[in-house]
Amino acid sequence: MVQAVLLDIAGVLYDGRIPLPGAIESVAKLQQQSVPLRFVTNTSRQSPQQVKQYLDDLGFNVKQEQLFTAPAAVVAYLENRHMTCYALVHPNLDVLFEPFQSTAPDAVVVADAGERFDYMHMNQAFQHLMAGAQLIAIGDNRYFKKAEELVLDAGPFIHALAYASDKKPIIVGKPSTTFYEVVVASTRCAAQQVLMIGDDVVADCEGAIRAGLLACLVRTGKYRPGDEARCELQGLMCADDLPAALELVGL
Amino acid sequence: MVQAVLLDIAGVLYDGRIPLPGAIESVAKLQQQSVPLRFVTNTSRQSPQQVKQYLDDLGFNVKQEQLFTAPAAVVAYLENRHMTCYALVHPNLDVLFEPFQSTAPDAVVVADAGERFDYMHMNQAFQHLMAGAQLIAIGDNRYFKKAEELVLDAGPFIHALAYASDKKPIIVGKPSTTFYEVVVASTRCAAQQVLMIGDDVVADCEGAIRAGLLACLVRTGKYRPGDEARCELQGLMCADDLPAALELVGL
Incomplete structure (x- = not known):
């Protein structure tokens, strides 16, 4: 059912300056599959090049053209x-x-x-x-x-x-529908087949659902107990972390 | 009809560091009449004592107990x-x-x-x-x-x-109804007989009207053309400056 995956980065791939458990392996597995993968972030303390370099340094395999920054x-x-x-x-x-x-x-x-x-x-x-x-x-x-x-x-x-x-x-960045549309268009998949995974219930999950995507909140990073209930839209999935989120959708 | 007057200070009594035309005379006249007079301000870059000193230095005759600061x-x-x-x-x-x-x-x-x-x-x-x-x-x-x-x-x-x-x-300060109630209580007048004069259509005028007072917006200080229309409540009076506002209500 899920044909493409969008990943938020801070709080999903790493926390502090340390990769989250299983995150490097999850990204590597997705990169080896034919599932289009995109990294979407509102992070604006670094240029897009610095963001890629930072992910490289942490051990993530990311192509610059897979990275969509606000x-x-x-x-x-x-x-x-x-x-x-x-x-x-x-x-x-x-x-x-x-x-x-x-x-x-x-x-x-x-x-x-x-x-x-x-x-x-x-x-x-x-x-x-x-x-x-x-x-x-x-x-x-x-x-x-x-x-x-x-x-x-x-x-x-x-x-x-x-x-x-x-x-x-x-x-202009997340949770804007236009932003999600640009990212989805790059995957050549229909929005309803694209899964967004993030730790921000509003910017990541509500924004994605409003743009017609699937969304999964992970309980890592900035997640705080009760955040699930803050989602005002139907259809939110939840998982403990990135590996669990992928397992949930059979990837 | 008006039994007591509440004055905002910055933009009503002075602008920059200069008394507005007629403002010193207006305050002096009110002080000589038996009309209870209060000075109400959200200014919070000075202590209440410093606010009084500042008004003294500009030539305004203000008693510390007439001054109500946020x-x-x-x-x-x-x-x-x-x-x-x-x-x-x-x-x-x-x-x-x-x-x-x-x-x-x-x-x-x-x-x-x-x-x-x-x-x-x-x-x-x-x-x-x-x-x-x-x-x-x-x-x-x-x-x-x-x-x-x-x-x-x-x-x-x-x-x-x-x-x-x-x-x-x-x-806690303007436009809180509680704040206005405390000031009105000090005048021993009924709210509907108390006139608030200010240059801020929301904090001064809307706040006062909501608390049951009369309110007059003056076109001095931070006033910008069109501010009259930003008042969402009925009954706003308008005047060019403090002397005109007092004339409007026969004081």
């Missing part, structure tokens, strides 16, 4: 519409957005800027929004797991700017 | 409930909240922390919330006017933390 999707969004931007992003992504910079930008792009989420940068973004710029967001993830702590992701800061400027953010 | 209301809230807190506030308010500090706080208090709204402090607040603390907010003002710029107030950062932790903030 920052790359935002770049495509800006290019297609010939838009300029003010980028409130992590320094690792500056090079990606430098060609779009303007002092009177069409859009404010907000990714997980980490320590750059300070009052000065938030104010600059706010003032561009009040001057007419659109608000484009990489995702609206609440938090992620870093070492043993949950830490703030981009979502809260996007909500702050949306509230301040009374603008609705355009979400 | 930070003082939060202190009363914590005291009445014997609660501890983690205070994400401006350094000027540290002395106010120092007695309530705890490493396992009952509440996270968020005021306009200014430059202290950085990633590290936001994360600390978030982690206390995830550990069970309530979210107490001084107000939810979107922005205020500083010199010629609009800059972010506490509201957006409160929304960020509410979204991240999935908690509903307890708003």
Whole structure:
């Protein structure tokens, strides 16, 4: 039934800087089968190249063209519409957005800027929004797991700017249906035959189900007991980890 | 008809560091009449004493007991409930909240922390919330006017933390009905005879109307054309500035 698999990376493949039990073997097995495999992430503290390198270093076998990141999707969004931007992003992504910079930008792009989420940068973004710029967001993830702590992701800061400027953010990464459609199209499978596996019940699972995919929540990474109940859509599968999720669907 | 007057301060009495035209005279006139007068502010970059001193220095005649600030209301809230807190506030308010500090706080208090709204402090607040603390907010003002710029107030950062932790903030300052009730009670007038004058259509005017008061929006301070239409409640009065607002009600 499942013809293609989409994997979130942080919290599904690794946690902290350590591969999760069985994850390397699961990816290797999928790569050997004829099942199209994609890696989809809203991670925006690294460039797409840095994400691949990081997975390589951990022992995962990933091809660059299998990797779909929210920052790359935002770049495509800006290019297609010939838009300029003010980028409130992590320094690792500056090079990606430098060609779009303007002092009177069409859009404010907000990714997980980490320590750059300070009052000065938030104010600059706010003032561009009040001057007419659109608000484009990489995702609206609440938090992620870093070492043993949950830490703030981009979502809260996007909500702050949306509230301040009374603008609705355009979400380009997960859980956007458009983002999932682009990834599904690359697999040449029908959405209802594609399984998304993630540890974020909203961005990964609800987003995928809304886009017509199958979805499985894994109880690793940022998962917290009770997250299953936070899914407002029907059809959520659950498994303890990536190997269990694949077993559940017979892969 | 109007038996008591409540005045917001920034944007109604002064703008930047300059008294607005006619504002000093208007306050002096009200002080000489028998009309109870109160100054109500969510300003939380200064202690109540500093706010009074600032108004004194600008030439306004204000008694400390006429001044109702959101930070003082939060202190009363914590005291009445014997609660501890983690205070994400401006350094000027540290002395106010120092007695309530705890490493396992009952509440996270968020005021306009200014430059202290950085990633590290936001994360600390978030982690206390995830550990069970309530979210107490001084107000939810979107922005205020500083010199010629609009800059972010506490509201957006409160929304960020509410979204991240999935908690509903307890708003203690304006536009909370409880806050207005405390101020109105001090005037010994009925709410429907009390007029609130402010430049913030949501915190000042909607909040006051919801609490049963009369409200007048002034087109000074942070006011922007079209703000009148953002009021979702009936009965909003409008005037160009404080002297015009008083004239409108025959004071």
